Amino acid sequence: MELSIRNIRKEFDRFPALHGVSLDIRSGELIALLGPSGSGKTTLLRLIAGLEFPTSGAIFFGEDDASQKTVQERNVGFVFQHYALFRHMTVAENIGFGLKVRPRRLRPSAAQIRRRASELLELVRLPGLENRYPSQLSGGQRQRVALARALAIEPKVLLLDEPFGALDAQVRRDLRRWLREIHETTGHTTVFVTHDQEEALELADRVVVMSQGAIEQVGSADDVYDRPLTPFVYGFIGESSRLPVRVDTGGVWIDDRSLGLAAGDVPDGPAHLFFRPHDVELVEGCGGCIAGVVVSSRRVEATRRVELAVGGDRRIVEIELPADHPAALRSRIAFRPRSWKLFADARAGREACAETV
Amino acid sequence: MSDPAARIPAKHPPARRLPATRSAAAPSPRISPTTETRAVQYALIAVVVAILSLFLLVPLATVFTQALRSGLGDYLATFRNPEALAAIRLTLLVAAIAVPCNLIFGIAAAWAIAKYRFPGRTLLVSLIDLPFSISPVVAGLVYILLLGSNSLIGGFLLENFGIRIIFAVPGIVLATILVTFPFIARELIPLMEDQGTGDEEAALSLGANGWQTFLFVTLPNVKWALLYGVLLCNARAMGEFGAVAVLSGKLRGQTVTMPLQVELFYNEYASVAAFSLASLLAGLALVTLIVKSWLEWRYADQIAATGRGH
Ligand SMILES: Nc1ncnc2c1ncn2[C@@H]1O[C@H](COP(=O)(O)OP(=O)(O)O)[C@@H](O)[C@H]1O
Ligand SMILES: [Mg+2]
DSSP states (O other): OOOOEEEEEEEEEEEEEEEEEEEEEOTEEEEEEEEOOTSSHHHHHHHHHHHOOOSEEEEEEEEETTTTTOOOHHHHEEEEETTTOTTTTTTTHHHHHHHHOOOOOGOOOHHHHHHHHHHHHHHHTTTTOTTGGGSOOOOOHHHHHHHHHHHHTTTTTEEEEEEETTTTTHHHHHHHHHHHHHHHHHEEEEEESSOHHHHHHHHOOEEEEEEEEEEEEEEEEHHHSOOSSSHHHHSSSSSSSEEEEEEEETTTETTTTTEEEEEOOSSSSSEEEEOOOSSEEEESOSSSSEEEEEEEEEEETTTTEEEETTTTTTEEEEEEEEEOOOOOOOOOOEEEESSEEEEEEGGGGSEEEEEEE | OGGGGGGGGOOOOOOOOHHHHHHOOOOOOOOOOSSOOHHHHHHHHHHHHHHHIIIIIHHHHHHEEEEEETTHHHHHHHHHHHHHHHHHHHHHHHHHHHHHHHHHHHHHHHHEEEEETTTTHHHHHHHHHHHHOOOHHHHHHHHHHHHSSTTTTHHHHHHHOOOOOTTSHHHHHHHHHHHHHHHHHHHHHHHHHHOOOOHHHHHHHHOOOOHHHHIIIIIHHHHHHEEEEEHHHHHHHHHOHHHHHHHHOOTTTSOHHHHHHHHHHHHHTTTHHHHHHHHHHHHHHHHHHHHHHHHHHHHHHHHHHSSSOO
């Protein structure tokens, strides 16, 4: 089932939680909504499910306009952040609930429902737990029961809100692999919300990066990491260093020193230079480079993290050096980013950028 | 559903310590979160017990001893007195109407307050509490003013339909509903607020309609609180005196409930009859208490499970 989200706007009491979000999701795709807390991920997921209704815009399930359909009519599998298992029902009753409440002519027999529950428990690798109550399960087990319950209704799309948010690191890693397998077995179009970029990049076919109620970029893990489209994405995905610079006559400058980079079509004026701290090369003597004084140096696993104060107003920038580099305090280091990207200052109007050629 | 309790595994009995270990262990210093000495603790407990006995247990015992003062025969004779029987019947009737009314009202009010946000919500919460804070006598008088045969509504009903509200059974029922208004809603609101709407949303997303969601999810989530509320509401409905006294008109055998009949007997120096009937009311209170405690003990696991989220 393809999903098409068209120019969705959502306000809560005049507060815009989403402004003009559009997104196309292909059938069978595994999509991650990634963004910091409060960026509107849950709101978008609930709008797709029909648990909220948009202030304006439309949502299409295939060719159907689903915007005005209720959550029951949309037939989505929703896994809630805190699972929302029915605590007075056993695991089997929880999983069978969606079948039990069907109108009589569509309802399987009690025995069939029970069999289906056992099959799904098998699928989520919890065989034999039919008669437990949710309070007798671990967090990871509850999570899987919640997924089995959502799968029981044969949903058109599967929506998961921070599916691993409440679990500890080891369980998260296991469940991540497992969710990928389930996705491959069942082939559902799946959208999951996460604020953990590692989770999103590892698991999803495409990642939707969100910030402040808007989509910043949609793309594969390679796209968003190697070709970030906005300063936000560059800063949010992976580690990055950001250096305020000035663009003048097609070159990039700090004070009166040229960095030896071409500004492309970035207009003259203030701009920000982004690069990855580990993706720099040290240079001797400096004609076209970034030079600074070491203000701090930390050993982090196999590398050394060094903070440099650059330029007259001592802008702090972080780079990564080999562990055996001395990087003595107050010594001078010059480097050049191997790949970089330049964004015009957002206040300067239209976003323009230039990058490594 | 089969017996729900049967599926709850029995709680493990506390592991018995072997006598050997116990004697070997050095007496560890008692760790207490409070700093009072033992003597002060016992003194405090003694004071509480003394006060409870003086104001609750002694009077309760007195009711039964007075009722049985001149033997079981006289005691039972009270329950053959037609006025006493009429009072018992009326009390049961009033409770049988008032409790279901407040059950429906209580669930509706708790649902609205706990699950929606709307202007005037806090005002509604205070209004529900009003019967707790207002004197029942005042409430009764207001009803007389509003619904008496000289008032607009009361007069209209009497002239056109021959329905008398004040000094008749409908007035007593109304007064009882008013006074027992908050019991069920008050039990449900904090619990429903605590549980939020997550379970309901889950049920809806699985295709359940509103009624199924209410029946299969909302109601089971609050069933114990609901049962407490009903028990308390019922006890109060049967025992209410003030508002009912104002509205009843005390037509013997017609508009006299048990508490009013007790008073009538007592004022006529029929003290054995008064205490016999009173013992029935006291017995009701005791049964309520026992059932409540038994439920708490029997279903402790489930009550804990439906309280906070798991
Ligand atoms: N029911 C609501 N009422 C009012 N504001 C809300 C509601 N739900 C979400 N918001 C607001 O919308 C914004 C986005 O929230 P949300 O979608 O939950 O973000 P995320 O899931 O990315 O953390 C937040 O600022 C939040 O406060
Ligand atoms: Mg969220």
